[in-house]
Amino acid sequence: MGGGVALALAGAGLYAQIEGDRGIPPIASTGDFEISGIEVNATGDNAEAARAAGWREAQRKAWEQLWAKNGLGGGTAPALDAGTLDGMVSAIVVENEQIGPHRYIATLGVIFDRARTGGYLGMQGQVARSAPMLVIPVLYQGGVGSVFETRTPWQKAWAEFRTGESVIDYVRPTGSGADSLLLTEGQITRRSRNWWRMILDEFGAADVVIPIARLQREFPGGPVHGTFSARYGPDNRYLGSFEMTAVSEDKLPAMLNEAVKRIDGLYAAALAAGKLTPDATLVVQPQIDPKLVDEVLAKSGPVAAGPVAGVESAPVAAATTASQTQTFTVQFSTPDAVALDAGLAAVRAVAGVQGATVSSLAIGGMSVIRATYAGDLEALSAGLKAQGWKVTQGAGAIVIRK
Structure with a gap:
């Protein structure tokens, strides 16, 4: 009886952490x-x-x-x-x-x-962008650090930032549902690569950027002083910082919007300098014990030098290439929630898709899906065309429509 009550209380506490009006869906970043x-x-x-x-x-x-x-x-x-x-x-x-x-x-x-x-x-070609970077916007005010536990003006500024002109491929969570449990202020202090891999895989990102804002108010409604810093990676590495001041509370949103642009500039400069590359320790490299390989070969007996009769052998290089996973962007119009579900289901239904998450939600506009696929972009496009979708293919991204 006591165990059941404790379990019920734990479940109620967990629900209280994710219920309520949380999260601000990011705007669609079309590159306009x-x-x-x-x-x-x-x-x-x-x-x-x-x-x-x-x-x-x-x-x-x-x-x-x-x-x-x-x-x-x-x-x-x-x-x-x-x-x-x-x-x-x-x-x-x-x-x-x-x-x-x-x-x-x-x-x-x-x-x-x-x-x-x-x-x-007179623009031609496309600008090379970074690998997908998960954004964790941390705000410190009143002595408390928060990310998505409540709606904050710093989260809102990042949700409204138009990332289309940026060279950084930002993956912006909505902040609703389980986001408030997975992405917290305490997460940026963790060093466990296994934990970070789980988080990044959930959102289809290769690494993480951590823009931090610290706000101090002189008095209610008065000047707001902000200290902003750009950090990145699972080790929370420092890139740069600056300070800004809003003369009054109603000028705070404009200051935060400008701060987001300046932090984006710091990340762009780091990318150009070769600092903002995905952490190699976040990529799992499977290791096979050589002794195990020897034991398996010894039990299987001698291996024939040529191909087995009647069996067509495929080149090893081709098999290796086909098994490599890549991350692609899929954009599609979402006038309502039904259209969002249909597009997400279509991408997940393609054979070889290992994961598909909504990285930018825009009901009434263009939403973006981050798809992890074991194959190339042409094969992914073919899989969607087979379902009746019209596909427009670009560099590392496709646009689908019915």
Whole structure:
């Protein structure tokens, strides 16, 4: 009786650790270009006309900034008509706006479609990215460290970060369900490679990055001082740090968003310097005892020099290549949860898929699956086509649709 009560209490305690409104699904990272913080001040015959004029002004200013940042031609951005800009822009993000009867004052973000904008920028080819890196965003505030136990502004900043333009292939957990049990502040102090392998395999990652934020408030609602550091690997190695200050609590989200971009810059610099390579100790190298090999050969008797009659022998190199596992990215549209389940089930149903996890969930947009597959990308594409999916293949990634 007492054992049953203890088991029930333990189960209730475990449920309490994962229940509740936890987790912030990361946005889909499609690689589009985003320019934020565009300030506009426009007028019009009415509120709607003023807003439309403000958005057109934001598109023009964003195009000029995008050209200055990414244009290979240099100099002044080429003048484009409003219709061309409308076709290049995939979304307008309203950061702050004030709408009057004839005036529109706002701070906007403009997202340009990469496929339709890349040609104007003169971009060709693809940028080499890192191996899949699991993100564990740790926040210290009020003397307490947390990751996904509760919703935090640091977790939110990483969930909203558009990773498409980054050279780091981030694997961002949603933070819901068992994530709050597996990924905790205590996890970053563990050194057990077996434990880390289990965690990384669960999320389809090759290694881990640990962005840390420490927030101190002078008084409620007052300045917030932040110390940020970039760490990586199962040994929690240090890469760099910096400090920032938000003048008030309502400016904290903007400061954290900027901090995420700066930490991403630290990881990108580490990748370029050859530091951000997957830890070799996280890869299991099976070892066979030579004595066991000798015993097996002795029991089996002499081995024939040539192939056995009637049996076709396959080259060893081909068998070895076929057995190697690789990690690929599968993107697909998820208008609802049913579409998400259908895409995940389709990937898992392909013969040779050893694991498939959702690395980026976007209901109403494009979700991303990280698939571990024993074979090459062409074979994975063929397996999905056999199920009736239309497949568009890229470098290490495919897009599927019905």
